[in-house]
Amino acid sequence: MNAVMTDKQDQEPSPILSLGFSPCPNDTFIFDALIHGRVDCGFRFRERLEDVETLNRMALESVLDVSKVSYHLLGHILKDYLLLRSGGALGRGCGPLVVARGNVDPGALAGKRVALPGRYTTAALLLRLFNPALTDFVYLPFHEIMAAVADGSVAAGVIIHESRFTYQGYGLHKVLDLGEWWERETGHPIPLGGIAAKRSLGRDALLRLERGIGESVDYAFGHPGEARPYIRAHSQEMSDEVCDAHIGLYVNDFSRELGSGGEAAVRLLLGRAAAAGIIPPWQEPLLIS
Structure with missing residues (x-):
């Protein structure tokens, strides 16, 4: 013992x-x-x-x-x-979403301010790969982006995490699914x-x-x-x-x-x-x- x-x-x-x-x-x-x-x-x-x-x-x-x-x-x-x-x-079907107050053409965002959930997020990378002409970014905590889009502080925002399930409650519309774009462009999961x-x-x-x-x-x-x-x-x-x-x-x-x-x-x-x-x-x- x-x-x-x-x-x-x-x-x-x-x-x-x-x-x-x-x-x-x-x-x-x-x-x-x-x-x-x-x-x-x-x-x-x-x-x-x-x-x-x-x-x-x-x-x-x-x-x-x-x-x-x-x-x-x-x-x-x-x-x-x-x-x-x-x-x-x-995975698939889980990418970041670009949202705006109305049905905006993603190409029309060039020259306009877009909110991103951090400089080094994959969401920021995907948006830059999607359209290198987009350069006017504001970086916000992810949970503040929907409110900033809704009140007009920014023209659009890239949302992640649970925001995918709640953005419609802010009166916002999905402009682009960056995950879908990546999958269509490459055939790979995001x-x-x-x-x-x-x-x-x-x-x-x-x-x-x-x-x-x-x-x-x-x-x-x-x-x-x-x-x-x-x-x-x-x-x-x-x-x-x-x-x-x-x-x-x-x-x-x-x-x-x-x-x-x-x-x-x-x-x-x-x-x-x-x-x-x-x-x-x-x-x-x-x-x-």
Whole structure:
């Protein structure tokens, strides 16, 4: 008995990593099991819940060990981070929407002010790829964009997250679905956000993280009720219906495992962004080999 107790006392605690993700239902659904020890990858986590553009800027400064980031931002941080194959948001029918007060031709927005949910968001990247002539942007928190469009502060806005389900309540009209445009243009699903981890953690740790996040997604799908309190704690203004729709839209098989199709979509998006001069070219490996 004493020997067993000594072994437990001598056992070193799991290392703690900083982990950033958004308070949106898709992210809290994905990370609930990992944060609360329902799956174990050999690490404990100190979570930091912030909106996606705050996480993007933190990643630019290498603040967090592991973080959800926009794929647009990923192109700026590949010297220090690489992409994990699990935990991201990539799919079909889930792209950002351009909304306006009336039925506006997207081509008529050139020279007009458009609100974007952050300089480094994939939404901003997609709009710039769609029409490089659009240059007059104002950057707002994503939840403020619909009101800015509705009151005429901007001619149009690009909305993400749960705004997809609520913009009509502001009297707004969908001008363009950037996800549909991307899918039609390329045939690929749209990469929105992925999980970046510091290269300095080393291959073994990165593989354990990748596996652990995938297992956390599997656990959430297998036990959806267990994640509900964590989801609700960070989405108090959303109804259960909107939370469920949000999860259903952004969490899918690509969240479990990026796969060859997902990887091809990410490489194409980053390649087009680099060709357009929006992100720098990179030489570093994108994924764990």
